[in-house]
Amino acid sequence: MKKTTLIIMAGVTVLFLLSWIIKALALEGMQEDYIKKAFLVTFSAFLTLSILSFLYRDNPFYKFAEHLFVGVSAAFWMSMGFWSTIVGNLIPRLSQNLSVFFKVHYIPGDFNFRFYIPVILGLLLLMRLSRNYGWISRWSLAFIVGTTAGLNFIRYLRSDFIKQISATFVPLLVDWQGTGHFFSNLDLSASGQLVMMLANWTIFLGVMSGIIYFFFSKEHTGMFGRASRFGIWVLMITFGASFGYTVMGRISLLVGRITFLFRDWLGFNI
Amino acid sequence: MRYILIIFSLILITFSAVIGQVDPVVTDSLAPVPAPPAPVTEVAVSDKANDHGHALIIEWKRSLDDGAGSNAVMLYEIFRSEFPDSAFKMVGSVPLGNERFEDIGTIEKESRDYIPDNTNLYYRVDAVTIDPVVRTSSEVYGPVQSYSNWFHKGRVPVLTAVLIFGALMVYFVSVARKGTELYVRPLAGIAAVDDAIGRATEMGRPILYILGLGTADMISTIASFTILSRVAKQVAEYQTELIVPCYDPIVMTVAQEVVKSSYLDAGHPDNYKEDSVFYITTNQFAYVAAVNGIMLRDLPATNVYMGKFYAESLILAETGAVAGSIQIAGTDEVGQLPFFIVACDYTLIGEELYAASAYLGREPIMLGSLKAQDYAKAAVIVLMILGLLAINVHLNAFIEIFKVVD
């Protein structure tokens, strides 16, 4: 490690230690466990800045924050899995003594041999750790894949296929009472006749041409080709909108972090 | 003193009961006691259709004093028993004006909501006034039984769709297995891959192939293997360098096999280098950092991204663009498509990735399912046009077909 790197690291550490002390002094009298609270805020600020420092270039602070995040989240999910799945869902149905031990609400009378099936399948899944008997875990995997596929197949078919088809059955002439009525009621409000009509036409043409674009059994030439071309435009507009929304989302997250830094850490009144 | 009072009231109650003229309940309020209302009539109980049993539907005709007559009825209480004349237990109540109640129980015997199936049950509906004591019971209806149904008739549309799609799938897969030629239109992205490999050869620079973050069982990763096989074959012919950094160890093992056999097919097994397909790490951003490093150091002429991608899509594609490589991407992760489209030269959008794989691999299952999907899409178009016509001429019967009830 270079000497300058060490100096910078030491400097930053001192800076944040100072920040902790100042924060603790500021919080004293306002909160009970002010030293702990000040540490948490300062440490969060340090981690936020460490991650943001990647925008300048890769550095040890970023690496530290990233590794800490990876490690903590792995441990968090593991303990969460144990406490919410095994202790939360299984033990209350399995044994009263264990429920008392783990301090969870026992579900009396619900005991049934079928709750041992997931226990066995779960144990089989752990066989993945064995080099020679790893193949046994495929039974559990097959069960997971099979049930999920079955469950999702029906739900998706209903919600994403049948219901979505019927959602495209829209009146192309909304509230049509002749041209006289149409022209006398022209307004540009979102619930106005003209806008509704345009929206419905867009849905109809967009869905139709989008499907045509993803039709692989026919060469895209002539009329079909033109429809597919329109389809790709519709797709591109959708992606554009999606991109715009993503930018909005990312900026929101940045605003969230910056607000944290200025308000919670530096104590600005915003 | 208290005992004297109790004894006194007991004597009073007994006395008044004997006389039969005084109300046995001593009330100090002056509010008029409502007269018992007219009973509900035509009580009918039937099993709830399309369910797993343990539920019944009770219907009746309102009391004459509900909203009319003496206007005394406030609510209806529904009682159930397993005997025609005793042990009635209240199972629910509905406010005045209602003529229907669903008595939905559970399958669990221990639960207090348990309703036994295939057992005679008796029901009675009470019209209750503001004073809960003043009420009139209907005649007892029964016996009636609840039972479970084998078919949920409301789900017929889903069943039909499953059967049609399944049949199409089986048919086309079997046709493809027999070796019948199934047409799939050529895709611009695939032609671009061929050109890009040529370009890399001319420039003497490597080709980088990224399989994404998917596991080996994901359909997009499987599709990516087929495309990798084609790329590797051509690379072997042109004797260009191929780099395949992997995120998942199992994916790496498969990718090694794919590349090896492609070199063999191309007739250049000796050109295959074991370390051209290698594992990096199963950590999203660490993987990205490593791949970015490869892009900036080795300056590949072409980057191919095929498979499952998440938040790393833009970081990868942007670095590739900065390095000046030609980039071809394909993913079924809709959220990531916009990023690939802006940063890559060609992008296979969603299903095009599967189509490309079917086109190149000619795998019967892939080809067959692609064909089946095409027919399903054609059916959607036809149904859409019919539905639009129906809704615009107010033919509601057609639209009702698509109603799935639970």
Added chain:
Amino acid sequence: MTSHLMPPLALTLVDIGRILSLAVIAGGLLWLFLRAIKRKEVERRVIFLFIFVSVVAPILFPTVFQEKATPIVKDVFDKIESLPPGSVVLLSYDFDPAMAPEVQPMADAISRHCLVRGLKIIYMCLFATGQGQFTSTLENVIKPEFPDKVNLVDYVNIGYKAGNEGVLNVIITDFKKMFPTDVDGVPYDSIAVFKGIRSCKDLDLVISIGGGKPGIKEWILFVGDPGNVPIASGVAAVVAPLMYPYYPAQMLGMLGGIKGAAEYESELVHHYPQFKNSPTPALLMMGPQTLAHLVIMAFIVIGNILYLLERKKGRKR
């Protein structure tokens, strides 16, 4: 600084800050444009700096814009308005701290709205970390603003259960099976909010706040469609475009990203002036959003001008 000492047309510090930051950004963009025309490379860190300044300036010198609810947001608001007091609403916190800046304001605003209308709320989460996010609503909204609302009577938190869509598949028929108690171990049958509620089908409204998986899509697929339960949502911006196809047939309304949240907040303040002094984080966030978007739009315009110039030059050759 006291106001009576200031001359009538004097600028406040905030105004000066606003003008200065706008001048810096405009000047910077001009510099960028000139450099681009001269074909000089611009370091990407400069771009980051632009975004940083355009986000920080409106935070330090706040500018609040007026928002008008779009129909898709208004539908959610109107649905809650139309429910009679005592109706039961389920609010699912399907998000983690990473998504919180975007969607926590929605959860808070909707909680406020439901409680002021006298609706009962069942809080749950499909994300394990959603639990902590609910605590934020409890501490920042429910306890300080609605001190008379009682846990278990006006609202209840049943917490997290592992199982993703599996959880939904169970509670569509029976809540108690999946949630025998609330988070504090109070048995289901003694929770007043659950009186008359057996499954999701008995709920008057379900609102999923989130942006990942499991999230609103699972709610529609496993609860809304099969149970015919009215579903609304508040989603992170990344997911919003993917959810539009479900509106209005399968999802009655949606708050998309921080813009949706801001619209909801302004609608709430408009209808319930008592919330004028409540925090409106989403409305405050629209300032940085607007400025950052303007800067990004300027980047796109500059980039495209450059592209057109290059193409023209290429043709001449």
